[in-house]
Amino acid sequence: MLNTDELAEIIGEHLDPNCVNALTQQLVSVPSHTAEGEEQAAAVLEKFLQSAGISTTRQQVEDVGVNVIATLPSATGNVGLLLNGHLDTVPPSSAMPFPPFAATIEDGKMWGRGTADMKGGIAAMACALAAVRAADIPLVRPLVLAAVASEERGNLGTAALTRSGIRAEWAVIGEATDLNLVTSHKGVDRYRVIVEGRAAHESMPDLGINAITQAASIITGLHETLWPEAKRHSHPVLGHPTYNIGTIEGGTSRNMIPDRCVFQMSKRWLPGDSPEAIRAEIEAAVRSAEPEAKVSVVREPEFDRIPHPPLDIAADHPLVRTLATVTTQLTGRTPRLDSWGAFTDGALLQEAGIPTVIFGPGDVSLAHTDDEHIELSQLMAAAEVYALFAAVVCSSEEMELGQGG
Ligand SMILES: [Zn+2]
Numbered sequence: 001m002l003n004t005d006e007l008a009e010i011i012g013e014h015l016d017p018n019c020v021n022a023l024t025q026q027l028v029s030v031p032s033h034t035a036e037g038e039e040q041a042a043a044v045l046e047k048f049l050q051s052a053g054i055s056t057t058r059q060q061v062e063d064v065g066v067n068v069i070a071t072l073p074s075a076t077g078n079v080g081l082l083l084n085g086h087l088d089t090v091p092p093s094s095a096m097p098f099p100p101f102a103a104t105i106e107d108g109k110m111w112g113r114g115t116a117d118m119k120g121g122i123a124a125m126a127c128a129l130a131a132v133r134a135a136d137i138p139l140v141r142p143l144v145l146a147a148v149a150s151e152e153r154g155n156l157g158t159a160a161l162t163r164s165g166i167r168a169e170w171a172v173i174g175e176a177t178d179l180n181l182v183t184s185h186k187g188v189d190r191y192r193v194i195v196e197g198r199a200a201h202e203s204m205p206d207l208g209i210n211a212i213t214q215a216a217s218i219i220t221g222l223h224e225t226l227w228p229e230a231k232r233h234s235h236p237v238l239g240h241p242t243y244n245i246g247t248i249e250g251g252t253s254r255n256m257i258p259d260r261c262v263f264q265m266s267k268r269w270l271p272g273d274s275p276e277a278i279r280a281e282i283e284a285a286v287r288s289a290e291p292e293a294k295v296s297v298v299r300e301p302e303f304d305r306i307p308h309p310p311l312d313i314a315a316d317h318p319l320v321r322t323l324a325t326v327t328t329q330l331t332g333r334t335p336r337l338d339s340w341g342a343f344t345d346g347a348l349l350q351e352a353g354i355p356t357v358i359f360g361p362g363d364v365s366l367a368h369t370d371d372e373h374i375e376l377s378q379l380m381a382a383a384e385v386y387a388l389f390a391a392v393v394c395s396s397e398e399m400e401l402g403q404g405g
Pocket residue numbers: 086117118151175
């Protein structure tokens with residue numbers, strides 16, 4: 001068995017410096033904000049992996065796309081490390097400073113849709129697998145890369161991956177963290193509140209029940225009960241949970257008493273809370289605001305199908321410590337432990353019992369913007385970290401792996 005310094009040396013000899021830039025460019029040049037495009041990006045990645053001598057399989061994701069799963073096998077053992085990234089992007093915009101799919105390189109940066117979110121991360125992971133394979137490091141646990149479909153459209157790819165029963169000791173999601181470690185984010189849950197009144201001519205309001213007026217008083221009530229209640233809870237890193245009312249729709253004509261008003265609300269929730277408790281507190285608050293109203297609280301169906309729990313892994317978890325140590329060794333810089341506002345696939349893996357952190361190249365504040373780009377130096381550094389971390393986790397007999405979700 002090789003020690004970390006020896007592993008770093010042979011990986012350094014086998015990690016091709018052009019690999020990550022070239023593969024990122026190839027992936028960016030295939031638009032993948034549509035299902036067809038995603039499948040073409042999947043094919044580009046498969047071709048790269050296969051040419052590096054790595055076997056891949058495809059997993060169908062409902063009727064929206066495919067996950068590409070690449071495995072470096074070992075004779076025995078559970079999967080040691082699962083590297084996970086998404087192949088889809090948000091759509092381009094006409095205001096981008098460089099053509100969105102040209103992957104233009106200028107002054108050490110690559111520009112275009114998907115460079116930071118997150119084709120750069122996927123390319124770094126794939127090149128890391130290629131380096132571990134080329135270095136012929138004897139693995140005692142398999143190393144797996146899952147490039148998933150449709151993360152931007154409801155986390156469908158990773159949900160399919162966990163439903164298929166994938167197991168791994170640890171996982172890393174390659175979203176853009178500027179090479180820091182994101183160990184926590186809030187969960188999300190969404191509800192629709194449907195208020196039903198009775199229609200009447202506006203000249204005879206006593207014959208009707210105004211659903212908009214009732215919804216208004218329910219919303220006032222929610223602000224007086226749920227909002228302050230949320231402020232009474234807090235997490236050392238994530239702060240308070242928050243509620244939001246995002247849409248409202250009601251009435252059919254300006255001269256009628258409206259018989260229906262619907263608003264959509266969400267909660268960004270903390271570890272320790274649950275969808276059942278959230279639904280119960282919304283229902284109780286709605287009832288106490290308007291006891292006589294005919295109201296139903298309906299969870300948005302996609303959240304019933306794929307719950308969105310928080311991510312929360314301890315700062316001293318061996319996964320966090322080992323990845324931070326490898327990052328410091330290779331970059332000379334101690335990574336920050338961060339929390340995020342945004343939801344990630346990491347929470348779905350953690351829910352499936354796989355301890356997970358988010359670590360990848362690029363600046364998340366550029367994701368989904370016109371200025372999306374990535375520093376080439378971060379692409380290479382990420383590939384080095386992924387390769388060495390994977391080699392350590394999957395080749396060492398003595399790792400203290402697993403340790404809860
Ligand atoms: Zn992303």
